Amino acid sequence: MMDLDELERDALTELLNMGVSRAATFLSKMVSDQVALSVPLVSIVERETAIEAFSRGGPTQFVAVGQSFQGRFSGRALLIFPEVNSLELVRAAVGDGYSLEEIVDLEQEALTEMGNVILNGCLSMIANALRESLSISLPSLLRGDGRTILYSHGDAEVPSDHVLLLYIDFSIRSRAIRGYIALLMDLPSLTALRELIHRFIAGMVPEAGHDKSPR
Amino acid sequence: MTNRPADAVPPELSSGILGALDVGVMVLDSRRCVRLWSAWMARATGRPVDEAVGRNFLDLFPEARDSRIDLAVGDALATGAPAVLSHTLNRHLLGLTRPNGQPMVHSTTVRRLDPGAPEEGPLCLVQVVDVTPAAERDRQLRERREARYRAVVDTARDAIVTTDVAGTIQWLNRAAERGFGYTTDEAVGQPISLILGEDAGRWLTPPGPADEGSCEVTGRRRSGDAVALELSLARWMVEGSGSITGILRDITERRRVQHELQRALEQKSLLLREVNHRVKNSLHLVSSLLQLQLRGLSDPELRHQVQDAIGRIQAIAQVHSRLYQTERFETVELATYLEALCDDLVSASGDSAAFRLRVEADPVELPIDTAVPLGLIANELITNAIKHGGDRPLEVVLSLKRDAGRLLFTVSDTGPGLPPDFTLEATRSLGMRIVTTLSRQIGGALEVLPAARGASFRVAIPLAEAGVPEPAGA
Numbered sequence: 001m002m003d004l005d006e007l008e009r010d011a012l013t014e015l016l017n018m019g020v021s022r023a024a025t026f027l028s029k030m031v032s033d034q035v036a037l038s039v040p041l042v043s044i045v046e047r048e049t050a051i052e053a054f055s056r057g058g059p060t061q062f063v064a065v066g067q068s069f070q071g072r073f074s075g076r077a078l079l080i081f082p083e084v085n086s087l088e089l090v091r092a093a094v095g096d097g098y099s100l101e102e103i104v105d106l107e108q109e110a111l112t113e114m115g116n117v118i119l120n121g122c123l124s125m126i127a128n129a130l131r132e133s134l135s136i137s138l139p140s141l142l143r144g145d146g147r148t149i150l151y152s153h154g155d156a157e158v159p160s161d162h163v164l165l166l167y168i169d170f171s172i173r174s175r176a177i178r179g180y181i182a183l184l185m186d187l188p189s190l191t192a193l194r195e196l197i198h199r200f201i202a203g204m205v206p207e208a209g210h211d212k213s214p215r
Numbered sequence: 216m217t218n219r220p221a222d223a224v225p226p227e228l229s230s231g232i233l234g235a236l237d238v239g240v241m242v243l244d245s246r247r248c249v250r251l252w253s254a255w256m257a258r259a260t261g262r263p264v265d266e267a268v269g270r271n272f273l274d275l276f277p278e279a280r281d282s283r284i285d286l287a288v289g290d291a292l293a294t295g296a297p298a299v300l301s302h303t304l305n306r307h308l309l310g311l312t313r314p315n316g317q318p319m320v321h322s323t324t325v326r327r328l329d330p331g332a333p334e335e336g337p338l339c340l341v342q343v344v345d346v347t348p349a350a351e352r353d354r355q356l357r358e359r360r361e362a363r364y365r366a367v368v369d370t371a372r373d374a375i376v377t378t379d380v381a382g383t384i385q386w387l388n389r390a391a392e393r394g395f396g397y398t399t400d401e402a403v404g405q406p407i408s409l410i411l412g413e414d415a416g417r418w419l420t421p422p423g424p425a426d427e428g429s430c431e432v433t434g435r436r437r438s439g440d441a442v443a444l445e446l447s448l449a450r451w452m453v454e455g456s457g458s459i460t461g462i463l464r465d466i467t468e469r470r471r472v473q474h475e476l477q478r479a480l481e482q483k484s485l486l487l488r489e490v491n492h493r494v495k496n497s498l499h500l501v502s503s504l505l506q507l508q509l510r511g512l513s514d515p516e517l518r519h520q521v522q523d524a525i526g527r528i529q530a531i532a533q534v535h536s537r538l539y540q541t542e543r544f545e546t547v548e549l550a551t552y553l554e555a556l557c558d559d560l561v562s563a564s565g566d567s568a569a570f571r572l573r574v575e576a577d578p579v580e581l582p583i584d585t586a587v588p589l590g591l592i593a594n595e596l597i598t599n600a601i602k603h604g605g606d607r608p609l610e611v612v613l614s615l616k617r618d619a620g621r622l623l624f625t626v627s628d629t630g631p632g633l634p635p636d637f638t639l640e641a642t643r644s645l646g647m648r649i650v651t652t653l654s655r656q657i658g659g660a661l662e663v664l665p666a667a668r669g670a671s672f673r674v675a676i677p678l679a680e681a682g683v684p685e686p687a688g689a
Contacts, residue, residue, distance in 0.1 A: 026283070026286060030283070030304060083457070084380045084381045088379065088383060093304055099386060101360065101361060109322075110304050112299060112301065113301045113304050117283075120287075120290055120296040120298060124294035134296075136294075138299060138324065139299060
């Protein structure tokens with residue numbers, strides 16, 4: 001089982017944190033309210049383990065926005081949150097002046113765009129920091145249980161066994177909405193990402209570049 | 216696609232297609248200057264191609280500075296991340312107008328375009344789609360749907376509230392606004408505990424089968440007053456999103472009326488018991504007066520007559536005595552009544568050794584209109600048996616049975632039996648005439664049963680006539 005060492009994990013967490021905070025700024029604008037997004041946890045797990053983690057307790061139906069990316073490392077990025085939160089999230093974005101029927105009508109497009117903002121925030125931050133060019137697809141909306149969502153392939157077929165899983169907490173003032181970001185990548189892509197992270201670390205801390213041996 | 220030779224599509228055809236496209240197309244270079252401006256864009260912005268090309272995007276759309284599209288263009292150019300800008304969140308993003316002058320509702324897609332020549336730097340393709348007709352149609356459909364729906368829910372007298380599956384209020388009707396004292400703006404987004412207080416848990420837990428879809432809860436008005444509610448819940452799904460709709464009926468008034476009815480009923484019971492008690496006392500008084508009168512009489516025939524009258528009055532008094540001692544005022548349990556009647560007769564005779572009375576009765580509830588005549592019939596037949604019982608110790612058996620849709624009431628004795636020439640039609644005894652008349656009055660038939668010893672009379676009353684419900688399955 002491939003895993004990240006502490007330095008790699010810190011670097012990646014930092015990258016994603018920057019991406020997510022950038023997304024939070026955009027989201028705050030969209031929902032005209034304070035949005036806090038955090039990256040408390042980054043881990044690499046096998047896909048089945050991730051599915052189990054999603055199904056364990058709590059809600060079992062999810063809504064997800066997915067975007068595929070291709071480049072030196074390829075895969076699929078997913079923003080996943082429990083279905084029970086979805087209408088609240090839309091209401092937060094469009095304001096309270098809408099009826100329930102309107103919210104339901106707006107849901108699909110509004111969620112797609114919000115997911116797009118958050119995922120772009122993460123993906124562009126990683127691509128920028130690693131000085132890599134990624135070709136990223138347009139977002140699409142998915143619904144279903146953890147398995148349906150983690151096995152969905154968008155326009156790009158990504159036979160990934162590993163999932164880089166991030167838990168993020170959305171908090172929109174009074175509306176406590178929790179979500180996850182998952183990056184699905186196969187082993188070669190993860191290895192490539194790891195190398196790029198090392199280059200990034202080396203660039204930030206020149207002396208670290210000479211010490212690549214595991215501790 | 217980027218490697219396709221530039222001459223694969225003739226340039227005239229390309230520009231022809233671009234001009235005919237029903238989508239707005241704009242290409243920006245890395246400095247965000249317009250490189251391409253389709254005819255559609257010219258129409259929607261009122262800026263002809265030659266006026267737009269070469270100008271900075273923000274000069275053309277000053278209101279877009281720092282907006283979602285400004286950031287999306289920056290992202291696309293810097294990292295290639297594409298963006299969708301839905302009309303639902305960005306209704307009039309670029310301030311475009313339709314040919315008829317109406318503001319255009321549009322959705323926008325922003326993505327990076329790989330330049331033909333590598334030295335050029337990245338380009339950004341912005342596509343704009345006019346979704347006004349679709350948005351308008353959605354709105355009309357929604358309004359039509361809502362008009363029908365509102366006609367029902369807003370005229371409803373019961374409060375109707377919809378929440379998501381987490382219990383956050385999404386919608387409420389006018390009756391709910393009035394009933395709880397919150398406007399829609401105040402209530403939407405609040406947890407259901409706003410109006411249900413501690414009973415909010417009942418909203419989220421699916422009702423058990425015992426609840427039959429509704430349960431009683433206590434709600435809370437804005438003023439803090441409690442309100443008794445009957446809650447009926449329905450869970451429903453729209454495109455995968457769960458919702459809960461509840462109808463909350465204010466049952467404060469119903470509970471008050473129920474309470475008053477209960478009190479009125481209790482008062483009525485009290486009154487009826489009192490009336491029966493008084494009737495019984497009055498009848499006892501009458502029989503006491505007759506007892507006094509009896510003392511002054513020496514003629515045995517007269518004494519018998521008065522004693523018979525006393526017995527009859529006491530038989531009626533006993534019915535009222537039963538009535539005020541039980542919770543029921545319309546029916547009398549006959550077995551118990553007959554036992555009490557026999558006790559009265561034994562104690563009135565003052566000689567308990569001379570005869571024995573036995574009651575073999577199925578428990579039967581009889582309406583008072585049947586019970587009083589039947590009690591009088593029993594009184595006459597028992598009195599007759601004792602009167603004509605002779606010197607030997609006498610046993611009288613009263614039996615009350617249900618049999619094939621009839622109620623059979625039999626009085627048999629072990630006395631000397633009836634005279635050989637006895638017929639019901641010919642007898643001149645007052646007692647027997649009373650028995651015959653009362654039997655007819657309650658729809659029964661009186662007959663003399665053949666007996667090896669003593670006499671046996673039977674009154675057969677159809678259960679329907681007696682007001683007794685047929686036993687189930689009979």
